[in-house]
Amino acid sequence: MDKIVIKGGQALHGEVQASGAKNAALPILASALLADGTSTYRNVPALADVATMLKVLRTMGCDAERDSEETDVCRVGVNGHITPEAPYDLVKTMRASVLVLGPLVARFGRARVSMPGGCAIGARPIDQHLKGLKALGADIHLTEGYVEATAKQLKGGTVNFDVITVTGTENVMMAAVLAKGRTLMENCAREPEVEELAKVLNKMGARIEGAGTSSITIEGVDGLKPVEHAILPDRIEAGTLLVAAAISGGDVLVKRVVPEHMDALVEKLREAGCTITTEGSGLRCKAPQRLDAVNITTTEHPGFPTDMQAQLMALMSVSQGTSVISENIFENRFMHVPELHRLGADITIQGPTAVVKGVKGLSGAPVMATDLRASASLILAGLRAEGRTDVSRVYHLDRGYERLERKLSALGADIRREKA
Ligand code: EPU
Numbered sequence: 001m002d003k004i005v006i007k008g009g010q011a012l013h014g015e016v017q018a019s020g021a022k023n024a025a026l027p028i029l030a031s032a033l034l035a036d037g038t039s040t041y042r043n044v045p046a047l048a049d050v051a052t053m054l055k056v057l058r059t060m061g062c063d064a065e066r067d068s069e070e071t072d073v074c075r076v077g078v079n080g081h082i083t084p085e086a087p088y089d090l091v092k093t094m095r096a097s098v099l100v101l102g103p104l105v106a107r108f109g110r111a112r113v114s115m116p117g118g119c120a121i122g123a124r125p126i127d128q129h130l131k132g133l134k135a136l137g138a139d140i141h142l143t144e145g146y147v148e149a150t151a152k153q154l155k156g157g158t159v160n161f162d163v164i165t166v167t168g169t170e171n172v173m174m175a176a177v178l179a180k181g182r183t184l185m186e187n188c189a190r191e192p193e194v195e196e197l198a199k200v201l202n203k204m205g206a207r208i209e210g211a212g213t214s215s216i217t218i219e220g221v222d223g224l225k226p227v228e229h230a231i232l233p234d235r236i237e238a239g240t241l242l243v244a245a246a247i248s249g250g251d252v253l254v255k256r257v258v259p260e261h262m263d264a265l266v267e268k269l270r271e272a273g274c275t276i277t278t279e280g281s282g283l284r285c286k287a288p289q290r291l292d293a294v295n296i297t298t299t300e301h302p303g304f305p306t307d308m309q310a311q312l313m314a315l316m317s318v319s320q321g322t323s324v325i326s327e328n329i330f331e332n333r334f335m336h337v338p339e340l341h342r343l344g345a346d347i348t349i350q351g352p353t354a355v356v357k358g359v360k361g362l363s364g365a366p367v368m369a370t371d372l373r374a375s376a377s378l379i380l381a382g383l384r385a386e387g388r389t390d391v392s393r394v395y396h397l398d399r400g401y402e403r404l405e406r407k408l409s410a411l412g413a414d415i416r417r418e419k420a
Contacts, residue, residue, distance in 0.1 A: 003420045004391040004405050006382035008364055012250035012411040015282075018238040018257050019045040019402040020072065020231035024193040026096045027170040028200050028231065029053045032062070032076035033103035034178065035204055037226035044074045044231055048399045052094040056086050060100070078226075088114040088145060094399075095119060098126055099167055102175035105138050105149040113147050120371040122330035132159040132172030136179050156181030156220055164189050164300045169216070170197050177206035179220040188216050191301040192261045196232050203227045235261040236307045237401060238283070240376050242266075243311045244408060245285040246274050247318065247384045252411055255282040264304040268294050268312065272319060293321030293358055298328050310336045310377035317345035318384055319358040326353045336374035339367040343381050343389065364389040372400040379404065383413055392420060 020043035030053065032039040044050060044066070054074065057064035063077035084104040091097040095116035104111035118124060130140050130147065135157040138149045156179045159172055169189040174197075176183035188194065190212055198211030204227045207219040238257040245252035246269055259266070259278050266276050266283065272291040277284045293316055298306040306329035316323035317340055327333050334354055337347050342365045346357040364387035369375030375397040382389030391397075394417070397404060405415045 001392065001420050002394045002417050004379060004394055004397070005416050005418050006364070006379065006389045006391070007414040008362070008383055008385040008387065008389060010248060010383070010412050010414055012245050012248045012252050012383070012408065012413055014411045015253045015255055016241055016407050016411055017255045018233040018241070021193060021196070021234035022047055022049055022400050023166070024196040025050055025231050026053050027099045027167065027174070027193070027197045028229065029057065029064070029074065029076060030099040030103055031174055031197060031200060031204070032057070032226070033078055033082070033100060034107050034174065035224040035226045036078055038063070038075050038077040039226040040228045041074045042230040043072050045234065045402045046071060047402060048395065049094050049096065050074070052090060052097065056090050056097045056100060059087065059090065060084065082108060084108045084110050085112040086114060091116050095124065096167060098129065099171055101129065101147065101149060102133065102171035102173070105133060105151055106154055106175040106178040109150060109152055111147070111149045115142065115145055115147055120335055121333045126168070128161050128163055128165045128168040129171045132161070132168060132185070133175055135159045136172070136175055136183065138175070154179035156183040156218070159183065159185045161185070161187040166191050166194060169194050173198065173208065173211070173216060173218065174201070176218040176220065177201050177208065177224065181220055183218040183220070185216040185218070186214065188214050189300060190214060192232065192235065192258065200227055200229050203229060233257045236305065238262065239265045239308050240311050240380070240401070240404070241407065242269060242283060242285040243315050243380055244383060244411070246272070246287040246291060247315050247380050248413070249287050249289045250411070251284070251286040253279060253282050253284040257281060257283055259283055264302060265308055268296060268304065272315070291315065291319045293319045293323040293356070295324045297326040300329070306330060306333060307373055309333060310373040311380055313347070313354060313356060314340065314377040314380040316356040316358060317347065317381065318362060321358055323356040323358070324353060325356060328352065335370035336377045339370070339374070339378055340381055342367050343385050345381070361386055363387055366390040366392065369393040369396040372396050376401065376404070383408070
């Protein structure tokens with residue numbers, strides 16, 4: 001198993017480009033099921049999770065591949081017979097596989113998808129996905145660990161989500177585009193990735209209005225056509241690179257981002273003492289040696305994203321003062337804390353809140369990644385720590401970052417991947 005080895009202490013300088021967004025690519029790849037023919041997607045990040053989604057689609061009988069020459073291009077062909085089933089073996093490795101549920105039941109009238117279990121960051125039920133599909137007329141049964149959904153023809157309906165859910169909003173939206181009549185969805189997730197999926201579906205011929213707000217209206221259509229689309233930049237990867245600049249006291253331009261998708265993070269970095277400037281579609285972060293502590297509360301978009309909480313905690317662990325970080329989206333997303341302790345951080349957890357007392361310096365140590373964003377947090381801390389930090393269980397990192405160590409190394413970090 002690979003590990004990442006970092007020798008801390010280098011200030012990062014230079015320019016780096018964000019890759020395509022994982023959390024937009026996954027639902028968009030699943031949406032290809034909604035039309036016959038081949039859809040082509042560009043700027044698709046080369047990530048383990050994307051490979052898993054392609055595999056899920058292939059298992060069903062789609063022709064889903066990454067281009068061998070144009071490596072940011074993926075094609076999904078839906079021609080002929082589809083087995084509308086996502087098996088346990090794949091869903092257990094990536095819960096976002098559940099995103100095929102809505103398209104399958106809408107298009108093929110039947111879906112059998114393994115129930116995702118809990119995961120490292122929380123219980124993560126899918127009751128809201130199922131509630132939405134039921135409101136559109138799907139029959140739902142849970143048997144032998146699988147969700148079985150059937151509907152001869154979905155019908156438009158009203159869905160009022162009890163909890164704001166990103167993939168739940170996406171799943172129900174993908175089902176409603178082929179339902180008969182109008183669907184009104186309330187209390188929807190407003191993440192840019194939801195808006196991006198709606199943009200793709202509308203290009204395919206769907207009639208969706210309001211995506212990016214909490215009320216989405218969908219007029220069902222009889223059929224959709226395949227699409228060609230370039231995926232938007234990954235705001236979380238871009239944010240992680242900005243924090244890398246900040247924690248190292250560097251000066252880095254992250255190119256090809258959508259700055260307005262990153263307002264909450266930029267506001268916090270500025271409050272902490274970074275100078276953040278917009279340069280075209282890029283964001284530059286220039287940081288002093290030591291930042292001020294800031295408080296963070298994660299909420300749904302446009303609030304501070306839970307997917308940046310672990311990275312900000314690494315930054316706060318070496319800031320001046322005490323930072324209070326509250327995690328409101330997932331109940332168990334502090335798994336990085338004991339590992340940050342190993343590097344010398346002073347963090348106390350009180351329920352959903354972490355109190356981070358900034359220390360002057362961290363010292364390198366072997367640590368273990370426990371989930372995707374935790375692994376990014378440990379690498380960031382390693383950039384600042386004195387001496388050598390080895391981050392093991394790097395497969396978590398590879399699920400959501402396209403060769404992060406190469407991007408950081410090009411900015412001057414002393415970082416490499418080693419076969420353990
Ligand atoms: N929830 C329910 N019932 C549901 C659905 C969600 O109670 O039916 C709860 C969850 O347990 C959680 C909260 O609602 O407490 C929000 O979960 P949400 O459904 O929004 O999360 P998700 O759709 O499973 C996506 C991202 C996550 C990101 C969250 C929150 C994808 C593929 N995943 O997950 O990304 O953290 O939204 O923004 O889009 C990551 O990239 O590292 C990652 C975990």
